[in-house]
Amino acid sequence: MKSITVSFLFLAVSITASAQSEKFTAAMQSKLEGYKTAQTPQDFLDMSNAFERMAEAEKAQWLAYYYAAHAQVIYGFMQKDMSGADAIADKAEQLINKADALEKNNSEISCIKSMIATLRMNVNPMQRWQQYGPASAEAIANAKQQDPSNPRSYALEAQNLFYTPAQFGGGCATAKPVAEQGMKLLETFKPKSPLHPAWGKMQFDMVMGGCNK
Amino acid sequence: MVYKINYFNFETNLEIMPRLALIITLLLTFLLSSAQTVITGMVTDNKKQPVPGASLTIKDTYDGATADSSGKFRFKTTEKGAHILIISSVGFKKIELPITIEGAFMEVPVQLKQEVNELSAVVITAGAFEASDRKRAAAVLTSLDIVTTASANADVTGALKTLPGAQQVGESEGLFVRGGTAAETKTFIDGTLVNNFFFTGAPNIAARGRFSPFIFKGTVFSTGGYSALYGQALSSALILESIDLPDQSSASLNISVLSIGSGFQKLNKKKTASWGFNYGYTNLDLAFAVIKQQQDYSKSPGGHNIDANFRIKTSKNGMLKYYGYYNSNSLAFTVPSLDSLGYRDRFSLKNANIYQNLSWKEQFKKKWRLNAGISYSNNRDDLKFGMTDANKIDVTLGNLAFAKNFDIENRGNYFNAKLVLEKRFKGLNALRFGSEYNHSNDKVNFILFSGQKFPSTIKENIYALFAEQDVYITNNLAGKFGVRAEHSEYFNKSNIAPRISLAYKVGKNAQASLAYGQFFQNPENRNLPALNPLNFQKATHYIAQYQKTTSLTTFRAEAFYKKYDDLVKTGLVNNQQRAVSNAGFGDAKGFELFWRDKKNIKNLDYWISYSFLDTKRDFANFPFAITPNFAAKHTASFVAKKFVSKWKTNVNFSYNFASSRPYYNIQPDANNAGKFVFADRGKIDPYHNVSFALNYLPKIGKKNAKSFVVYVLSISNVFNFKQQFGYNYSFNGQRRQEIVPPSRQFIFIGAFFSFGVDRSEDAINNNL
Numbered sequence: 006m007k008s009i010t011v012s013f014l015f016l017a018v019s020i021t022a023s024a025q026s027e028k029f030t031a032a033m034q035s036k037l038e039g040y041k042t043a044q045t046p047q048d049f050l051d052m053s054n055a056f057e058r059m060a061e062a063e064k065a066q067w068l069a070y071y072y073a074a075h076a077q078v079i080y081g082f083m084q085k086d087m088s089g090a091d092a093i094a095d096k097a098e099q100l101i102n103k104a105d106a107l108e109k110n111n112s113e114i115s116c117i118k119s120m121i122a123t124l125r126m127n128v129n130p131m132q133r134w135q136q137y138g139p140a141s142a143e144a145i146a147n148a149k150q151q152d153p154s155n156p157r158s159y160a161l162e163a164q165n166l167f168y169t170p171a172q173f174g175g176g177c178a179t180a181k182p183v184a185e186q187g188m189k190l191l192e193t194f195k196p197k198s199p200l201h202p203a204w205g206k207m208q209f210d211m212v213m214g215g216c217n218k
Numbered sequence: 219m220v221y222k223i224n225y226f227n228f229e230t231n232l233e234i235m236p237r238l239a240l241i242i243t244l245l246l247t248f249l250l251s252s253a254q255t256v257i258t259g260m261v262t263d264n265k266k267q268p269v270p271g272a273s274l275t276i277k278d279t280y281d282g283a284t285a286d287s288s289g290k291f292r293f294k295t296t297e298k299g300a301h302i303l304i305i306s307s308v309g310f311k312k313i314e315l316p317i318t319i320e321g322a323f324m325e326v327p328v329q330l331k332q333e334v335n336e337l338s339a340v341v342i343t344a345g346a347f348e349a350s351d352r353k354r355a356a357a358v359l360t361s362l363d364i365v366t367t368a369s370a371n372a373d374v375t376g377a378l379k380t381l382p383g384a385q386q387v388g389e390s391e392g393l394f395v396r397g398g399t400a401a402e403t404k405t406f407i408d409g410t411l412v413n414n415f416f417f418t419g420a421p422n423i424a425a426r427g428r429f430s431p432f433i434f435k436g437t438v439f440s441t442g443g444y445s446a447l448y449g450q451a452l453s454s455a456l457i458l459e460s461i462d463l464p465d466q467s468s469a470s471l472n473i474s475v476l477s478i479g480s481g482f483q484k485l486n487k488k489k490t491a492s493w494g495f496n497y498g499y500t501n502l503d504l505a506f507a508v509i510k511q512q513q514d515y516s517k518s519p520g521g522h523n524i525d526a527n528f529r530i531k532t533s534k535n536g537m538l539k540y541y542g543y544y545n546s547n548s549l550a551f552t553v554p555s556l557d558s559l560g561y562r563d564r565f566s567l568k569n570a571n572i573y574q575n576l577s578w579k580e581q582f583k584k585k586w587r588l589n590a591g592i593s594y595s596n597n598r599d600d601l602k603f604g605m606t607d608a609n610k611i612d613v614t615l616g617n618l619a620f621a622k623n624f625d626i627e628n629r630g631n632y633f634n635a636k637l638v639l640e641k642r643f644k645g646l647n648a649l650r651f652g653s654e655y656n657h658s659n660d661k662v663n664f665i666l667f668s669g670q671k672f673p674s675t676i677k678e679n680i681y682a683l684f685a686e687q688d689v690y691i692t693n694n695l696a697g698k699f700g701v702r703a704e705h706s707e708y709f710n711k712s713n714i715a716p717r718i719s720l721a722y723k724v725g726k727n728a729q730a731s732l733a734y735g736q737f738f739q740n741p742e743n744r745n746l747p748a749l750n751p752l753n754f755q756k757a758t759h760y761i762a763q764y765q766k767t768t769s770l771t772t773f774r775a776e777a778f779y780k781k782y783d784d785l786v787k788t789g790l791v792n793n794q795q796r797a798v799s800n801a802g803f804g805d806a807k808g809f810e811l812f813w814r815d816k817k818n819i820k821n822l823d824y825w826i827s828y829s830f831l832d833t834k835r836d837f838a839n840f841p842f843a844i845t846p847n848f849a850a851k852h853t854a855s856f857v858a859k860k861f862v863s864k865w866k867t868n869v870n871f872s873y874n875f876a877s878s879r880p881y882y883n884i885q886p887d888a889n890n891a892g893k894f895v896f897a898d899r900g901k902i903d904p905y906h907n908v909s910f911a912l913n914y915l916p917k918i919g920k921k922n923a924k925s926f927v928v929y930v931l932s933i934s935n936v937f938n939f940k941q942q943f944g945y946n947y948s949f950n951g952q953r954r955q956e957i958v959p960p961s962r963q964f965i966f967i968g969a970f971f972s973f974g975v976d977r978s979e980d981a982i983n984n985n986l
Contacts, residue, residue: 032280047271051284054273058282061275088727088769092308129769131816131823131861170863 029063033072033200040076049080057100067111068200070104074117075202081124094124112152113202119144119161141165156194159187160208167212177216184212255319258292259326261285261305264692269330272307277314295319309333309693332693334645340696340721342688344733344763344776345443347381348436358772358814358825365431367857368870369909371932371966374427374434374458379874380855382776382810382827383441383454386876386905387848389943389957391416391425394848395441396780397806397833398453401742402757405456406448407434408539408577410593411656413632415456418569418599420513420549422946422957428545428571433527435461441810442759442778443733446684446700446717447638447650452739452757452782460541460575463492463529470496474930474968475505479523490531498523500547511960513551516610517566521547535581543573552606556948556955557618564604564612572596585642589652592635599628604667614667621793621949623667633657646696651685660743664794672792676746679707686717694723704754706740711753713738727768733761741786741797745838748797749789755800756783770817777809785837789892795839798892804835804843824858839884839894847944850876850905868913870932876905881944885951897951906939926973932966935959 036059040052053076060069074097081093101117108114119141126137142165148158163184169175188209196203261272268289275282276297283293285307297319303326306312310330317326347358363377370376375393378384385394392400405415407429419425436459444455469482481496501520525543532538550566557563577591604623607613614623638652657679664672686700700717717735724730738754763776785802788795814825831851836843845851857872883898911932935941943957 047284047287050271054275054282054284055280057273058275059280062278062280086768089308096308173863 029059029066029069030200032059033069037072037200040072043076046080046083049076049083052076053080053100060100060103065107067104067107067114070100070107071113071117071202074098074100074104075120078117078120078124082127087128090124090128094121094128097121097124110151112148112155112158115144115148115151116155116157116161119148119158123161123165154190154194156187156191156205156209157202159183159190160205163187163212164208167215180212181216184209184216188213253298254294254296255298255321256292256294256323257303257319257326258290258323259328261289261291261307261328261330263310263330263332269307269310272305272310272328272330274328275304276319277302277304303328305330334647334690334693340694340723340729342696342698342719342721342731342733343729343765343774344719344721344731344761345440345759345778347378347439347441358774358812359437363859364434364437366859366868366870366911366913367872368911368932369855369857369872369874369907369934371426371909371934371964372431374429374431374437375456377431378437378439378456380825380827380857380872381439381441382774382812382829382853384439384829384853385848385850386853386874386907387943388424388905388941388959389422391419391427393439393454393456395454396778396808397804397831397835397846397849398757398780399846399848402451402453402739403456404448404451404454405458407458407541407575407593408460408591409447409589409636409638410575410577410591410634411450411632412573412593413595413630413658414571414573414597417545417547418567418597418601420551420565420567422943423513423960428543428573429458433460433541434458442780443717443719443735443761445698446686446702446715447652449654449682449684449702449704449715449737450656450680450739452737452755453780460539460577462537462539463489463531464494467492468972470970470972472498472968472970475508475966476500476502476968491529493526493528495526496524509961509964511551512958513553513960514562515549515551517548517550519547519549521545521569532578532580536579538578539576541573541575544571546570552610555605555622556946556953557622557950558605558615560608561613561615562606562608562610563622564602564606564610566600566602568598568600570596570598587640587642589638589640590636592633594634595630595632597628597630597632599626601626601628618949619667625663625665627661627663627665629661629663631657631659646688646690648688649685650687651683653684654680654682656680656682658743664792674747676708676743678740678743680740681705681707696721700735704738706754709740709752709754713754713756724764725766728764728766731761731763731765733759733763735759741800745786745788745795745797748786749791750797750799752786752797753784753800755785755802757781758783768817770815772812772814774812775809776812778807780806782806782835782837785835787836788838790839790886802835802837802840804833804837806831806833806835806849808832822858822860824856826857827855829853841884841887841894841896844882845880847879847881850879852877866915868915870911870913872907872909874905874907874909878902878904879944883945883947883951883954898945898947898954902944903940903942905941906937907934907941908936908939909934910936926971928970930966930968930970934964935962938962 036055043049043052053073056069056073056076060066060073063069077093077097077100081090081097084090098121101114105114122137122141122144126133145158145162148155163180166175166180166183171178191205261269263269270285270287270289272285274291276295279297281293281295281297283291285291300318303315303317304312305315305328307330309332311333313330364374365372367377367380369380378393379386383395387394390400393403394400395403405412416427417425438457440455448455464483464485467483467485471480477498477500479496479498481494483492483494485492499522502518506515506518523545527541530538548568552562552564555561555563573595575593580588602625605613605615634656636654638650640648640650642648660676662674682702682704684702686698689697698719702715705712715736715738719731719733721729721731737757741752741755758781760779761776765774782804784800785804786797787799787802789798808829808831810829812827816823831849833849834843834845854875855872860869862869878901880901882896884894885897887893887895914929917926941959945954946957947954
């Protein structure tokens with residue numbers, strides 16, 4: 006009798022778990038559909054909050070924290086007055102650290118860390134490039150090491166180089182080869198699941214478009 | 219550098235959902251929609267202002283919303299019964315609101331409280347200018363600004379003289395702040411007092427600061443109303459914080475027209491400790507051969523400079539730092555004598571200085587912090603005054619021998635110890651308290667030409683206790699309440715000095731501050747021993763400030779009133795000014811404006827400062843209350859910096875202006891013993907100085923560069939303006955001569971190399 010109860014309990018738990026995971030997948034997919042159309046800063050904040058709600062309810066889904074951090078950092082880049090961007094970077098960092106705790110040494114997470122460093126640098130580039138420029142580059146280097154086939158680390162690197170003046174070792178001369186390398190990776194890149202990140206094309210197009218003018 | 223805002227977007231390769239899941243979801247949604255509850259409301263702060271962007275979540279569910287730009291929200295949920303609604307927003311305290319979900323529609327009003335944090339809280343800024351890389355409202359300069367201000371010539375205090383409150387005094391060293399003397403500004407490194415911060419100066423020549431600006435990462439220049447943690451300065455405190463661990467091991471080499479030097483910093487593999495050593499040799503022979511000086515040097519200024527440091531990380535937030543410094547320098551010159559035509563006045567100086575500083579900061583459990591430091595310094599000056607004939611052979615002229623031929627030997631030993639404990643409470647509230655001990659032993663030997671000696675020793679021990687409480691009532695209102703008590707052993711007197719600062723946020727980026735404080739300072743040692751018992755000198759500061767800051771601009775307006783009491787009056791004994799009483803007094807009032815802008819003119823970073831000062835005082839040998847000779851009514855500076863990335867060159871420009879200062883020749887009153895009269899008085903010309911500097915960085919941004927190099931060219935007084943600082947008088951007062959800078963213009967050319975250690979070894983090996 007006892008063993009029957011236990012197995013029944015197991016069954017119940019596994020049904021709940023799979024139901025929950027189905028619920029999560031469905032909700033994530035519908036949010037990710039919506040995320041594609043996000044445009045205004047309010048849209049991105051809204052998305053970040055929605056992903057965070059899912060992440061906090063599930064507690065073990067690093068992807069929800071990943072997208073919450075991603076949307077938060079883009080919300081930061083879209084600020085007109087960058088004086089509030091440090092607080093947004095702090096929030097994005099909190100979210101990505103939670104993702105990091107669930108999924109150690111993940112290349113995608115390192116990419117977000119690089120974006121957060123770039124966001125902090127943008128608050129006051131003249132004053133901060135010496136600190137956050139190398140921090141952003143280091144995060145990209147980590148991302149490459151963790152997964153050499155991840156095109157997003159190349160997308161970020163190409164973009165950073167594109168916006169760095171040629172005199173400082175940036176510009177099209179260095180950005181374009183990185184973008185080309187990344188585009189090749191993106192062609193063959195297969196996300197692990199529909200929920201895993203697959204972006205990058207827009208960044209490559211931006212760099213290539215800017216350099217082929 | 220220009221960084222455009224990066225706009226990231228992304229795409230996902232969503233595969234078509236399994237149909238079954240979709241159907242189930244739709245079905246469930248349909249079935250449950252009849253049981254949905256719509257929750258609406260508005261999120262406000264404690265002033266009933268809407269909080270846009272707040273996030274609302276029903277705990278442990280996906281349901282929630284983000285408040286719109288007017289703070290309103292609306293969402294649907296299928297949950298029923300007792301739940302917890304979590305509301306959070308950046309800059310506000312997160313709240314958990316128990317709700318019972320029932321019915322088809324419910325309204326939930328939400329009120330958030332602001333979270334007091336360093337990013338959003340008001341900062342107490344009255345009286346203080348901060349140069350650091352921290353994100354604070356008080357930080358109007360960065361540490362890099364200190365070394366790249368054109369008129370500063372890489373001198374720590376040079377850049378501060380372009381800020382409101384400080385005077386453009388060219389004939390002697392130090393910071394003259396808001397009508398105060400240079401002695402009323404004290405300098406602290408890592409918390410402890412620095413004696414002899416400047417090199418020992420020659421008459422009418424301003425000496426530079428001893429310490430390289432590159433060893434400091436943070437500078438707070440308080441022009442009044444400073445914290446109870448510091449004392450013994452009537453006007454101003456200059457608080458310097460030394461650098462922490464370097465990013466990597468490196469070696470450096472510098473060559474300039476004035477000096478050569480080299481050094482290295484070694485960082486251990488775990489990045490927990492570093493040590494370093496620097497040596498420099500200064501010789502101005504070459505510079506003075508090219509740039510003609512007012513003085514005729516038989517020994518141009520020069521000497522040796524050695525410093526060493528170690529820094530050890532004691533815990534995550536703990537650091538033990540040591541900095542030790544030794545310098546020896548000497549100079550000798552003659553100038554035409556005003557007293558006897560055809561003769562020359564001779565001056566020579568030998569100085570040796572040791573400074574050592576050990577500091578420890580640590581963070582303990584339960585939000586306790588410790589800052590402790592000790593510093594020791596020893597200073598030896600040998601000054602010789604005399605006369606020579608036209609061939610520079612020493613002579614003694616009978617009627618002037620007493621006034622013109624003498625030696626002064628100064629031997630100073632100083633020890634300072636300070637302990638500060640800090641307990642942090644909720645928010646940013648904090649209590650700091652501690653004590654300070656200050657020992658000084660000044661031996662002065664005044665030796666007349668006859669060999670007769672007048673030795674004196676002033677031994678002083680000052681004990682201080684202090685406490686200071688930071689109170690953050692809200693993000694918008696903060697106060698700092700402090701008190702400092704001091705006891706002087708030498709004068710056998712004590713004082714208690716209250717200090718209060720308040721700051722109130724008046725707009726998104728604007729704040730208003732008020733400060734009040736009492737400040738006590740010992741009479742200066744050079745006028746001791748006194749003829750009568752003395753007490754502390756006292757200053758009372760009242761400061762009101764308005765500041766508006768964005769990340770790229772700062773505007774600041776400050777008005778102040780400073781009252782001086784118990785200033786030391788002096789009388790003439792053996793041709794020396796000796797303290798007589800505390801009967802002196804004075805006041806200073808004025809206002810100051812500061813504007814820094816990195817935004818409105820493309821690629822240009824500039825600041826403008828203006829000070830208006832109205833001050834009078836009766837102290838030292840002044841016959842009555844007058845505007846002192848070190849105070850100009852109007853002072854202004856314009857500093858501009860531009861990085862031309864095409865040339866990899868930093869172009870720095872500065873213009874400093876001061877209106878006419880008064881000058882006085884004060885002599886004993888022949889008819890009234892003990893009194894003084896003006897033998898001459900007037901006003902000097904206004905002061906103008908335009909400086910220009912270029913820093914060329916050929917290797918900036920080059921990846922895998924083996925070394926980093928900066929070439930510097932700086933020119934002071936580009937337009938060769940005549941600068942006048944006052945007058946020298948003959949002993950009898952009948953002849954006078956203008957005091958002017960040693961040379962009208964100065965040109966500095968130098969190169970600074972640094973190498974990562976591993977690569978510099980390669981570079982050395984390749985050259986062998």
